[in-house]
Amino acid sequence: MTTRRAADNAKALDAFMTTKVQIDAMLARLMALSDDHFNTHPDEIHWGDVGTLNHYASLLRQITDGAFNEGEHAA
Numbered sequence: 378m379t380t381r382r383a384a385d386n387a388k389a390l391d392a393f394m395t396t397k398v399q400i401d402a403m404l405a406r407l408m409a410l411s412d413d414h415f416n417t418h419p420d421e422i423h424w425g426d427v428g429t430l431n432h433y434a435s436l437l438r439q440i441t442d443g444a445f446n447e448g449e450h451a452a
Contacts, residue, residue: 410416415433417426442448 415426415430438448442450446452
């Protein structure tokens with residue numbers, strides 16, 4: 378019975394690590410995009426760019442609030 382539990386845990390660990398690698402790749406892409414000012418030139422920024430960036434921030438805030446038990450996810 379111990380062998381089956383270890384095998385089940387191994388599958389869960391593999392799935393977890395696969396998803397972690399995907400998240401790490403997404404974060405790296407976001408960091409690169411941020412370093413490039415989200416594909417905008419500072420002299421050409423307009424209110425549409427601000428709205429887009431606020432939307433991205435809102436989505437990321439949902440993730441960080443859930444991950445860190447903050448905002449609506451606070452205890």
